Amino acid sequence: MAHNKLYRNFIILQEDERGYSHSSDKALSGYAKVEAKGDKCKVSFYAQNLRQEDNYSMILICCKRDLKQLIDLGPLAINGVGKGDTSKDYYVNNIAGLGISYEKISGAAICKVKDNENEFIMHGFMNGEDSTDNWRKFKVVKVDSKKYINKLDEEPKKKEISNLDTSDKAIISKVNNIET
Secondary structure (H helix, E strand, C coil): CCCCCCEEEEEEEEECCCCCECCCCCCCEEEEEEEEECCEEEEEEEEECECCCCCEEEEEEEEECCEEEEEEEEEECCCCCCCEEEEEEEECCEECCCCECHHHCCEEEEEEEECCEEEEEEEEEHHHCCCCCCHHHCEEEECCHHHHHHHHHHHHHHHHHHCCCHHHHHHHHHHHHHHC
16 A cells, blocks of 8 residues: 555444443443554554453454454553543554454454453444354454564664665664664
């Protein structure tokens, strides 16, 4: 995706399971947002009225013909008033360091692991559609976010150096030798 056109898609998250509300008189609500521009992609999750004491995970649902899996992006921290708000940055063709394009994302969910099973609290699909597949049974791929963040930070520097002409590379080499 060489152009800088902004791609933005909201996924409205609907309540699946009752009993996780911070306030019993309000329903769970939230959304996930996928934004891509140039070679960068931002995935954001927002949820409100969730109990703080529970541990939740952010899940991307890939439910396309050639890819059927769930990507666990890691924990969604909930504050004292029941709100969670997190964003993660990736490359458009390498979501979560898995080599998956943002175009493969069909939906999103918030889940909790209970008795070694994923219990989906909220979920939604792009354009309000639902999957005919039993997406809850797809393989879950957990992401090592610490490992991926370091890789994300290093990659642009390598690209920038490779685009330099030979005289610039020689200067950088001399500076590196002086510093070491």
